[in-house]
Amino acid sequence: MTDTAAPLLSTRSLTMLFGGVVAVDAVDFSLAPGELRCLIGPNGAGKSTFFKMLSGQYVPTAGEITFRSRSIAGSAPHEIARLGIGIKTQVPNVFNGLDVHENIWLAARRRNSPSTARRIARDILERIRLSHRSMVPVGHLSHGQRQWVEIGMVLAGDPELVLLDEPAAGMTDEETRLTAELIREINASRALIIVEHDIQFIRMIADKVTVFHQGGILMEDKADTVLKDQRVRDVYLGKKEYA
Amino acid sequence: MAVKTAAQLTALILAVVAIAAAPMLLDLFDLIELTLFASMAVLALSLGFIWGFGGILSFGQTAFFGLGGYAYAVAAINFGDSTPAILLAIALPAAFAALLGYFTFYGRVSDVYFSVITLTVTLILFNVVNSTAGDEYRIGDAALGGFNGMPAVPTFNMPFDPAAVLEPEASWYVAAGTLVAVYVLLRLLLASSFGRIAVAVKENEVRASLLGYDPRLIKLIVFVIGGAVAGLAGALYVNWGAFVNPTIFGLALSAQIIIWVTIGGLGTLIGPVVGCILVQYIVSRIGTQQTFNANLILGAVLIGFVLLLPRGLMPTLQHIATQAGSRLAYMFSRDNAGRAIADRPAGAE
Numbered sequence: 001m002t003d004t005a006a007p008l009l010s011t012r013s014l015t016m017l018f019g020g021v022v023a024v025d026a027v028d029f030s031l032a033p034g035e036l037r038c039l040i041g042p043n044g045a046g047k048s049t050f051f052k053m054l055s056g057q058y059v060p061t062a063g064e065i066t067f068r069s070r071s072i073a074g075s076a077p078h079e080i081a082r083l084g085i086g087i088k089t090q091v092p093n094v095f096n097g098l099d100v101h102e103n104i105w106l107a108a109r110r111r112n113s114p115s116t117a118r119r120i121a122r123d124i125l126e127r128i129r130l131s132h133r134s135m136v137p138v139g140h141l142s143h144g145q146r147q148w149v150e151i152g153m154v155l156a157g158d159p160e161l162v163l164l165d166e167p168a169a170g171m172t173d174e175e176t177r178l179t180a181e182l183i184r185e186i187n188a189s190r191a192l193i194i195v196e197h198d199i200q201f202i203r204m205i206a207d208k209v210t211v212f213h214q215g216g217i218l219m220e221d222k223a224d225t226v227l228k229d230q231r232v233r234d235v236y237l238g239k240k241e242y243a
Numbered sequence: 244m245a246v247k248t249a250a251q252l253t254a255l256i257l258a259v260v261a262i263a264a265a266p267m268l269l270d271l272f273d274l275i276e277l278t279l280f281a282s283m284a285v286l287a288l289s290l291g292f293i294w295g296f297g298g299i300l301s302f303g304q305t306a307f308f309g310l311g312g313y314a315y316a317v318a319a320i321n322f323g324d325s326t327p328a329i330l331l332a333i334a335l336p337a338a339f340a341a342l343l344g345y346f347t348f349y350g351r352v353s354d355v356y357f358s359v360i361t362l363t364v365t366l367i368l369f370n371v372v373n374s375t376a377g378d379e380y381r382i383g384d385a386a387l388g389g390f391n392g393m394p395a396v397p398t399f400n401m402p403f404d405p406a407a408v409l410e411p412e413a414s415w416y417v418a419a420g421t422l423v424a425v426y427v428l429l430r431l432l433l434a435s436s437f438g439r440i441a442v443a444v445k446e447n448e449v450r451a452s453l454l455g456y457d458p459r460l461i462k463l464i465v466f467v468i469g470g471a472v473a474g475l476a477g478a479l480y481v482n483w484g485a486f487v488n489p490t491i492f493g494l495a496l497s498a499q500i501i502i503w504v505t506i507g508g509l510g511t512l513i514g515p516v517v518g519c520i521l522v523q524y525i526v527s528r529i530g531t532q533q534t535f536n537a538n539l540i541l542g543a544v545l546i547g548f549v550l551l552l553p554r555g556l557m558p559t560l561q562h563i564a565t566q567a568g569s570r571l572a573y574m575f576s577r578d579n580a581g582r583a584i585a586d587r588p589a590g591a592e
């Protein structure tokens with residue numbers, strides 16, 4: 001995690017337009033191997049769009065994305081997933097009609113034999129504390145549990161880089177605490193980028209924080225510095241002077 | 244799980260016994276009618292598979308059925324042996340499905356447009372084959388015959404033995420045996436990793452791709468399998484009538500397959516088979532009297548099902564069976580629990 005190491009992920013002038021709306025505006029971003037980065041910013045700042053370009057769901061209008069020294073901008077989602085980026089999207093994105101075990105098994109099966117995938121699924125079910133509900137269709141679970149299933153699916157794919165878009169949204173305090181714990185566990189061996197609104201949650205996990213505002217990066221620094229910054233406070237309070 | 248597998252095995256054995264015994268129990272006329280039902284049920288399986296488990300609604304499953312039928316007829320006339328003709332009736336529609344599927348799935352055509360495209364392709368095939376009257380339209384010894392079709396198509400013979408043409412009883416065994424074999428193969432496929440991934444793609448394409456699966460490839464394979472099965476059904480159908488004409492590509496039949504699957508139950512394999520046989524039975528019963536119009540009654544039956552059993556016949560029956568089963572299990576467990584307490588000697592704790 002020194003500054004001289006080649007970044008795991010970097011973007012150059014990454015831009016996404018929707019008609020006339022500039023959702024992401026020439027973003028230069030860099031993530032070191034093993035890093036845990038929080039991405040914050042008000043609604044509509046472009047965080048989810050940024051994630052969707054990283055994971056291949058959107059083809060960038062312009063700019064570069066480099067992951068493990070490979071250019072991935074515009075690659076198909078399954079190609080990017082195979083290179084080692086796993087994502088939990090903001091809107092729960094799971095197999096609602098299939099049971100919890102099947103969801104995790106399918107995620108693990110991509111890189112493993114059926115029996116190894118079964119073993120991985122069992123381990124992950126324990127980590128996300130859903131072993132007792134393994135046969136329940138995911139659509140019947142609570143919102144927080146569905147989020148965990150999705151995080152579990154990301155883990156089962158064992159990606160180099162984990163993207164979590166608002167993992168604690170709609171969770172109870174206890175669930176949020178467990179999620180923070182889970183994230184620290186993941187960070188022991190994997191890099192993560194986490195989009196989150198909840199300042200409490202960010203204090204629990206954050207090291208370095210990037211602030212998005214109107215499609216661009218407003219600032220980037222240690223969590224304490226960022227959360228004390230007047231511009232960031234203004235943005236969160238909806239003031240316009242830095243627009 | 245074990246109970247379910249045992250029940251399925253038992254049902255399978257019963258089906259095989261019934262198929263074996265049918266020629267002894269039924270008169271020839273009924274047996275020939277059942278042979279047709281079994282052939283069409285294979286067609287129903289092809290749509291039930293791609294729609295129910297791949298999420299692919301093809302309005303043109305008859306395109307593959309028709310191609311299979313014509314491929315069989317042309318090849319059987321030219322080779323004089325049904326063995327390679329049947330293989331061709333599977334391979335040609337599969338190849339056509341691969342081509343059509345490649346351009347639609349890889350071209351990111353939306354679901355609705357996909358359905359429209361399959362419908363259009365079927366219409367085009369119908370019109371093309373319909374306009375092949377005249378002697379210049381022949382492939383080898385086989386004249387395509389335009390709207391009149393091709394009469395006197397050689398029927399199935401023993402493998403590689405053209406002299407040994409199958410009797411109606413043997414044709415029944417072939418059609419019903421094929422139906423069971425296709426059903427079992429699709430069941431096994433669905434239980435395999437590929438089948439589970441295909442169902443996942445149907446459930447949520449975006450999630451499947453974010454896990455690293457290529458939905459286009461998965462859907463293409465499912466579609467090709469469906470095309471192959473429909474083609475095989477086409478060969479069975481032509482064998483049944485020793486005859487083929489362009490109505491085999493018709494929209495009426497395309498719509499009927501969708502009705503079979505809807506009535507029998509989308510998302511099961513047994514449903515399309517039951518729906519197909521039930522509807523054909525009703526249609527053939529109405530056909531023998533003239534009081535009611537068959538299409539009218541069929542329409543009424545469909546509306547009735549959609550309103551009363553929106554999930555279809557078989558899923559509803561399965562639901563009732565599981566409900567009854569879990570109620571029984573619950574009563575049984577309560578019974579046991581009661582006894583366990585009563586059995587425990589006083590002061591054992």
Ligand SMILES: Nc1ncnc2c1ncn2[C@@H]1O[C@H](COP(=O)(O)OP(=O)(O)O)[C@@H](O)[C@H]1O
Pocket residue numbers: 018021022023041042043044045046047048049050
């Ligand atoms: N598919 C889309 N089509 C059009 N506009 C979009 C689309 N997705 C996002 N946007 C717009 O892009 C901007 C950024 O949205 P988003 O990335 O979801 O922000 P965030 O996740 O930071 O709340 C918003 O103005 C949003 O309305």
Ligand SMILES: [Mg+2]
Pocket residue numbers: 047048049090
């Ligand atoms: Mg968002």
